[in-house]
Amino acid sequence: MIDRFETTPLPRRIPVTVLGATGLVGQRLIALLAEHPWFVLAHVTGSARTQGMRYGDAVRWRVETPPPSAALDLPVEPPTPAASLAGHIVCSALPASEAETIEPLYAAAGALVFSNASAYRMAADVPLIIPEINPDHLAALATQRQRRGWSGALVTNPNCSTIGLALALAPLQRFGLRRVLVTTLQAASGAGYPGVASLDLLDNVIPYIGGEEDKIETETRKILGAWSDTAFAPIPADAMRISATCTRVPVRDGHLETVSVEFDERVTPDDIIAAWQAYAGEPQQRQLPTAPPQPLVYRKDAARPQPLYDRLAGHGMAVTLGRLRPCEVLDYKFVCLSHNTIRGAAGAALLNAELAYARGLLA
Ligand code: NAP
Numbered sequence: 001m002i003d004r005f006e007t008t009p010l011p012r013r014i015p016v017t018v019l020g021a022t023g024l025v026g027q028r029l030i031a032l033l034a035e036h037p038w039f040v041l042a043h044v045t046g047s048a049r050t051q052g053m054r055y056g057d058a059v060r061w062r063v064e065t066p067p068p069s070a071a072l073d074l075p076v077e078p079p080t081p082a083a084s085l086a087g088h089i090v091c092s093a094l095p096a097s098e099a100e101t102i103e104p105l106y107a108a109a110g111a112l113v114f115s116n117a118s119a120y121r122m123a124a125d126v127p128l129i130i131p132e133i134n135p136d137h138l139a140a141l142a143t144q145r146q147r148r149g150w151s152g153a154l155v156t157n158p159n160c161s162t163i164g165l166a167l168a169l170a171p172l173q174r175f176g177l178r179r180v181l182v183t184t185l186q187a188a189s190g191a192g193y194p195g196v197a198s199l200d201l202l203d204n205v206i207p208y209i210g211g212e213e214d215k216i217e218t219e220t221r222k223i224l225g226a227w228s229d230t231a232f233a234p235i236p237a238d239a240m241r242i243s244a245t246c247t248r249v250p251v252r253d254g255h256l257e258t259v260s261v262e263f264d265e266r267v268t269p270d271d272i273i274a275a276w277q278a279y280a281g282e283p284q285q286r287q288l289p290t291a292p293p294q295p296l297v298y299r300k301d302a303a304r305p306q307p308l309y310d311r312l313a314g315h316g317m318a319v320t321l322g323r324l325r326p327c328e329v330l331d332y333k334f335v336c337l338s339h340n341t342i343r344g345a346a347g348a349a350l351l352n353a354e355l356a357y358a359r360g361l362l363a
Contacts (some may be wrong), residue, residue, distance in 0.1 A: 132281030160344030174265025254307030316342030
């Protein structure tokens, strides 16, 4: 079980529906919600394969700790919203194709929907949030509600590799970030369950993940950009060039990324490490339950970070950085690691929900 951070208990916990609760991200959400101080698991949904079954019978549990007993007897429901879901949180772990049609139904019924899926991440009125970086993008919800006529709303979290990269880059923006080269070594669990066949992945590296490189390049610009009144203003491609190569490796959990960066200003390694170590945002100021006290951890050891040893830093919510050194082509290079189903998915959605709740958006 992932330990909780200390918080003040509320008189009534807010009900949460998990869409796609039987998948890898859905399971992480169920585990993270088990002892959540503000939220309580109320409903779980699945596909036609599992609807009507008891959750404990439907799920192939793949989290290291046992499934929470409160979830086991819940019925797996179809993803059909009740007539009114005002004041209700929905965390979506649906495939993008299903999310596209199902998530708007929940937002229209009044729920605040926090989605892991890519379907709406780049939509003009949907915030793509990493709470440490761009909590102000939640202002887009007023425009979203006006345009779409929803009483609820839809908030997304980024692709699992984008999250680690964007968190590593955000404190470096002050140095005039000009160019970024990133190569990812992504874990098997990033492909969902059952994911890539073992005979394709064992003893192998697959140098292609469909759609992933474009997501890293475009999502990072939206997150590090601004929201100005009625529209997002992503960082233009000619102001910050990002080039990504994505590979799948036979690691269970944890996406490793090798990154090279170029700056406008002269920067020393100490400047970069100090910027990472001092980095904190609204989740830390508000002490949100899922927020790590230190979102970026720099390790000086020569051969770190490693997925096996570093993916659970900050209860899976911290990004571990290491191997900062000069780059012969750009200015510096480093290695970055984040847990793809916790900081990269379930924990990210939950942190977004906590941020929205703490800002009074659930009233
Ligand atoms: P997964 O293991 O394949 O789980 C998919 C879930 O969606 C299952 O609960 C499945 O239910 C349900 N589902 C599938 N088709 C459905 C349908 N037609 N109607 C209703 N429910 C349906 O996938 P995952 O890895 O958890 O990923 C979930 C989402 O998060 C995806 O959009 C993915 O891109 C995104 N994401 C994943 C990661 C990661 O590291 N895995 C990271 C970031 C974002 P049944 O089990 O009942 O079939």
